Each structure stands twice: as structure tokens, then as C-alpha cells.
Amino acid sequence: MTHYLRALSAILVREALRFVTQRERFLAALVRPLVWLIVFAAGFRAALGLSITPPYQTYITYEVYIIPGLIAMIQLFNAMQSALSLVYDREMGSMRLLLTAPLPRWWLLMCKLLAGVLVSILQVYAFLLIAYLYGIRLPPMGYLYVLPALVVSGMMLGAVGLFLASTIRQLENFAGVMNFVIFPVFFLSTALYPLWRMAESSTLLRDICAWNPFSHAVELIRFALYLRFNPEAFGMVALTFAVFLALALWGFDPARGIMSRKAS
Amino acid sequence: MTALEVSDLSFRFGTKEALDCVSFRVDQGQFCALLGPNGAGKSTLFALLTRLFVAREGRISVMGRDLHANPRAALAQMGVVFQQPTLDLDLSVARNLAYFGALHGLSRREAALRGAEVLDRLDMAERAHEKTRALNGGHRRRLEIARALMHRPRLLLLDEPTVGLDARARAAITAHVHDLARADGIAVLWATHLVDEVAPADTVLILHRGQMVQSGKAADLAPEGQLGPHFMALTEEAA
Structure with missing residues (x-):
């Protein structure tokens, strides 16, 4: 067991150190949600009235509403960037090194996933700090309660990313992932608008948003920020994680997965 | 054998x-x-x-x-040196070795000792605290070989x-x-x-x-x- 934990700790420390030393990556991860918060949300504030819906107990501004969505967006981008770095071989060398360690492959992939989650959590807290300085007030204990929710949602998005990395042979570039994964997943969710708002324009869109696992990740985070547990969202996120993790493990199976297709 | x-x-x-x-x-x-x-x-x-x-x-x-x-x-x-580079250029030589040692179950102390040993073996002892990015191509390769020897x-x-x-x-x-x-x-x-x-x-x-x-x-x-x-x-x- 010690060997397992040593490997986990080494992989977490490596990712954290890499994150700290790569300042551009850190800044890019922060600028994106801040532009949404400061520019987009400010512009839409007047246009979008929001009624009181759980977990909120009072009227809130649009900036407050989109905070959970932007947190989930940080985690989504982080997961997709990790996936792309694998697809493009930037990280494939170190992945090869990792996979030749004398540990079960499922454990090594879990460590890799957790390391990605750790980095995304560091990004999220940096974002929350700036949002606080900008004037967004959340329940003080919410900053703590949201941590387990971030772990679960980060694991789910990381598993989706690992699955994509293990199965997609080639993607034109990051724009491909933006168009076919990030945009649909983000816009067809409760990140920017509540479900009832979506239903006003189309019930089909509302249904898609309601089923989108990303919506559930957003709601899990939203409820946790207000010290509440959303079992439905948790169940959906956990289920999606299990499915995509199984698919990723299948993809990284040496008998059939990613490596042999990449070499062919 | x-x-x-x-x-x-x-x-x-x-x-x-x-x-x-x-x-x-x-x-x-x-x-x-x-x-x-x-x-x-x-x-x-x-x-x-x-x-x-x-x-x-x-x-x-x-x-x-x-x-x-x-x-x-x-x-x-088995120790492996892959054709493509697998070093973390942003980390120090010693950190690269410690990371690999942990993947092979070595404690921090053991990894530090073995790291010093393999660097010495490859005539790179004085470079332990340098950033990997600062090494030339030959030394990076030597470091990869040293790393592959960490677990003996x-x-x-x-x-x-x-x-x-x-x-x-x-x-x-x-x-x-x-x-x-x-x-x-x-x-x-x-x-x-x-x-x-x-x-x-x-x-x-x-x-x-x-x-x-x-x-x-x-x-x-x-x-x-x-x-x-x-x-x-x-x-x-x-x-």
C-alpha cells in the first residue's frame, strides 16, 4: 500500500509543481472565467432577471448565479487541456513512463486523474479569491463545503478527458475540442441560465440541459457553495464518472487501446 | 542468467x-x-x-x-529509456529522479540516496540541483539513463x-x-x-x-x- 501512496503523492506533487512553474497556464486559466464574470455577466445583468430558486433564498445578481458555472468551466477546460496534451503527445512521453511503473494501470490512471483535479482546484480557489475581491460574496463556509464537490466534479470531467484522449485518434486542434466538446457541454447546461429560463425558449433544450452531466456538476457545486447537498446531482456526476472511467481504462488497456492506435 | x-x-x-x-x-x-x-x-x-x-x-x-x-x-x-524525451524540463534533476523513485516505491530518503548514486555513476553528481531545461541534449539523455537505474x-x-x-x-x-x-x-x-x-x-x-x-x-x-x-x-x- 505504501508504494501506491508514494506514487500518488509523487504524481500530485509533480503536477502541482508543474502548475506553479507554468505561469502562462495559470494566467490563461484565470483570465477566461474572469472575462465571463466581469464582462459577460455585467452586460447581461440587466437583461436577465432571475427568480429565487434553490439553493438561493433571496434574489441574487447574475454574477452570483454564474459563479458555479464558471467554476465548472475552469475544471472543464483543465480536463480538456490535459486530454489534448495526451492526444498531441506532449505528455505521451511522461505517460509512457508512468505506465511502465510496476503498479496496476487503473491506479496509475486514478493518480493522473487526481493530479488533474488538484490543479483544477488550485485554479478554482484563485478564481474565487479574485471574485471575492471583485465583490462577489458567498457564504464563508461555502468555500470549504465546495471542496468535496470540486473533487467529484473534477474527477468526472477528468475521466471524460482521459476517455477522449484514449479514443480520439486525432483532433485538428484545440478549436476542434472547443466546437465539439466544450461549447456544447457548457452552453447546453445550467452554467449560464437556469432550467426554467431555457424552458421558456425550448422544452427540448431544457431537457438536454437537464440530462447534461455537466449541468449536474454545476448544480452540485452551486448547492455546495450554499452549504447544501444535492443528491440527484451527486448521483448523476458519480454515475458519469464511473462510466467514463471504465471507458478510459478500456481505452488505455494495452491489448487494444490508445498506444497501439497511436503507433499505427 | x-x-x-x-x-x-x-x-x-x-x-x-x-x-x-x-x-x-x-x-x-x-x-x-x-x-x-x-x-x-x-x-x-x-x-x-x-x-x-x-x-x-x-x-x-x-x-x-x-x-x-x-x-x-x-x-x-526493467529500466527503460524511451526514444522521445520523458523528462520534466521545469523540474530540477533531483526532482525528476525523486518522482521516478516514488513511482517505483522508493521512500524520499531512499530516492535521494539512489539519486545521488546514479548521478555519480553517470558523472553528473554536480548537476543534481540544476533545472533540467538548463542541461544540454547529451546530459538530458544521461539523466534519463541515470533515472532508469534508480530502482536497480x-x-x-x-x-x-x-x-x-x-x-x-x-x-x-x-x-x-x-x-x-x-x-x-x-x-x-x-x-x-x-x-x-x-x-x-x-x-x-x-x-x-x-x-x-x-x-x-x-x-x-x-x-x-x-x-x-x-x-x-x-x-x-x-x-
């Missing part, structure tokens, strides 16, 4: 045969050069030996442990480790690894297409189009200085 034994190994990508019934063995203390032109199947063979792919036909055993049946025990005996493997696999290096760095690395085999009794499998990296006493395996077309002691296959033309003739003839 046999460190690596490969028997009747075949592998295909779809309909393309990448390796066809390849068999060979490498004993402890033996430097074995795997020669083959580009596309001969060397990298596929390395991917199979390191379990990045699994072959449906054939058997690989490392220090008597079957790679398919007991992958962890077999991998624990009995078998060292190197996939074209001198690619992109200048003549001096190439010669230094080749000499270092020959010395590891001779002095430490490590079995070495060194893939290359450069015949000048092979010493007359080395064992040579010539792979072409997925088949092992010749094997034996370099000095027995061709007179000294003639291994290059021999290799060219053999692979052209087979083509």
Missing part, C-alpha cells in the same frame, strides 16, 4: 504485420544491439517489451517473470537513445552504457540504426520488416569496420 527472453513474438496493426515470430534472449552483463532501419519494428518491439501494447502471440519474460502473467514483477526488473533493474532497454545528439555526446553515452553492462552486469538491449555504436564484442540482432534476419556476435557477423556495409547489404537485399 537470462535477463530477457522473447519467444515467437508477433504483432500486427490491423492487417499490417509489424513483428513476425521474433525470438531472442539477452543475458546478464550482455550488451545487445538491436539494429534495424526505420520502420523495421524496433519501436513496436520496445512497446511490447514495456507493456504499452500486449501481443496476442508469443511470450516475453524478464528475469524469469512472464510479462503478461506477472507484469508488475517483470516491470520492476537487471535489464536496461534503450530505444534509439542517441537520436539528435552530436558525435561526442553519442560516443560518451554509448561508452557509459557499455560500461554498465560490463561492470554492473546489467543486461542491455540498445535499439539503433547506427552501426558505429556497436562494439565488436556486442551481440547484434538485425531486425528488418518485422523479422529477425540475423543475430550473433558483431565480430562474427562481419569483420571489424564492415558491420555497416554488412547491415546495409542485408537490409537492402531483404527489401
Whole structure:
């Protein structure tokens, strides 16, 4: 067991150190949600009235509403960037090194996933700090309660990313992932608008948003920020994680997965 | 003792045969050069030996442990230097070694001791705290070799480790690894297409189009200085 934990700790420390030393990556991860918060949300504030819906107990501004969505967006981008770095071989060398360690492959992939989650959590807290300085007030204990929710949602998005990395042979570039994964997943969710708002324009869109696992990740985070547990969202996120993790493990199976297709 | 034994190994990508019934063995203390032109199947063979792919036909055993049946025990005996760089350039030399040590279950203390030991072995002791990005190509490769020795493997696999290096760095690395085999009794499998990296006493395996077309002691296959033309003739003839 010690060997397992040593490997986990080494992989977490490596990712954290890499994150700290790569300042551009850190800044890019922060600028994106801040532009949404400061520019987009400010512009839409007047246009979008929001009624009181759980977990909120009072009227809130649009900036407050989109905070959970932007947190989930940080985690989504982080997961997709990790996936792309694998697809493009930037990280494939170190992945090869990792996979030749004398540990079960499922454990090594879990460590890799957790390391990605750790980095995304560091990004999220940096974002929350700036949002606080900008004037967004959340329940003080919410900053703590949201941590387990971030772990679960980060694991789910990381598993989706690992699955994509293990199965997609080639993607034109990051724009491909933006168009076919990030945009649909983000816009067809409760990140920017509540479900009832979506239903006003189309019930089909509302249904898609309601089923989108990303919506559930957003709601899990939203409820946790207000010290509440959303079992439905948790169940959906956990289920999606299990499915995509199984698919990723299948993809990284040496008998059939990613490596042999990449070499062919 | 046999460190690596490969028997009747075949592998295909779809309909393309990448390796066809390849068999060979490498004993402890033996430097074995795997020669083959580009596309001969060397990298596929390395991917199979390191379990990045699994072959449906054939058997690989490392220090008597079957790679398919007991992958962890077999991998624990193996040090690997991949063709593509696998160092974290933003981390220090010592941190790169510590990371790898932990993947192999070493404690922080053990990893630090072993790290100092392997750096010393590769004449890089003074570079432990340098950032990896500051090292030149030859030293980066040497560091990868040092790292592959951290867990004291009995078998060292190197996939074209001198690619992109200048003549001096190439010669230094080749000499270092020959010395590891001779002095430490490590079995070495060194893939290359450069015949000048092979010493007359080395064992040579010539792979072409997925088949092992010749094997034996370099000095027995061709007179000294003639291994290059021999290799060219053999692979052209087979083509």
C-alpha cells in the first residue's frame, strides 16, 4: 500500500509543481472565467432577471448565479487541456513512463486523474479569491463545503478527458475540442441560465440541459457553495464518472487501446 | 542468467504485420544491439517489451517473470529509456529522479540516496540541483539513463537513445552504457540504426520488416569496420 501512496503523492506533487512553474497556464486559466464574470455577466445583468430558486433564498445578481458555472468551466477546460496534451503527445512521453511503473494501470490512471483535479482546484480557489475581491460574496463556509464537490466534479470531467484522449485518434486542434466538446457541454447546461429560463425558449433544450452531466456538476457545486447537498446531482456526476472511467481504462488497456492506435 | 527472453513474438496493426515470430534472449552483463532501419519494428518491439501494447502471440519474460502473467514483477526488473524525451524540463534533476523513485516505491530518503548514486555513476553528481531545461541534449539523455537505474533493474532497454545528439555526446553515452553492462552486469538491449555504436564484442540482432534476419556476435557477423556495409547489404537485399 505504501508504494501506491508514494506514487500518488509523487504524481500530485509533480503536477502541482508543474502548475506553479507554468505561469502562462495559470494566467490563461484565470483570465477566461474572469472575462465571463466581469464582462459577460455585467452586460447581461440587466437583461436577465432571475427568480429565487434553490439553493438561493433571496434574489441574487447574475454574477452570483454564474459563479458555479464558471467554476465548472475552469475544471472543464483543465480536463480538456490535459486530454489534448495526451492526444498531441506532449505528455505521451511522461505517460509512457508512468505506465511502465510496476503498479496496476487503473491506479496509475486514478493518480493522473487526481493530479488533474488538484490543479483544477488550485485554479478554482484563485478564481474565487479574485471574485471575492471583485465583490462577489458567498457564504464563508461555502468555500470549504465546495471542496468535496470540486473533487467529484473534477474527477468526472477528468475521466471524460482521459476517455477522449484514449479514443480520439486525432483532433485538428484545440478549436476542434472547443466546437465539439466544450461549447456544447457548457452552453447546453445550467452554467449560464437556469432550467426554467431555457424552458421558456425550448422544452427540448431544457431537457438536454437537464440530462447534461455537466449541468449536474454545476448544480452540485452551486448547492455546495450554499452549504447544501444535492443528491440527484451527486448521483448523476458519480454515475458519469464511473462510466467514463471504465471507458478510459478500456481505452488505455494495452491489448487494444490508445498506444497501439497511436503507433499505427 | 537470462535477463530477457522473447519467444515467437508477433504483432500486427490491423492487417499490417509489424513483428513476425521474433525470438531472442539477452543475458546478464550482455550488451545487445538491436539494429534495424526505420520502420523495421524496433519501436513496436520496445512497446511490447514495456507493456504499452500486449501481443496476442508469443511470450516475453524478464528475469524469469512472464510479462503478461506477472507484469508488475517483470516491470520492476526493467529500466527503460524511451526514444522521445520523458523528462520534466521545469523540474530540477533531483526532482525528476525523486518522482521516478516514488513511482517505483522508493521512500524520499531512499530516492535521494539512489539519486545521488546514479548521478555519480553517470558523472553528473554536480548537476543534481540544476533545472533540467538548463542541461544540454547529451546530459538530458544521461539523466534519463541515470533515472532508469534508480530502482536497480537487471535489464536496461534503450530505444534509439542517441537520436539528435552530436558525435561526442553519442560516443560518451554509448561508452557509459557499455560500461554498465560490463561492470554492473546489467543486461542491455540498445535499439539503433547506427552501426558505429556497436562494439565488436556486442551481440547484434538485425531486425528488418518485422523479422529477425540475423543475430550473433558483431565480430562474427562481419569483420571489424564492415558491420555497416554488412547491415546495409542485408537490409537492402531483404527489401
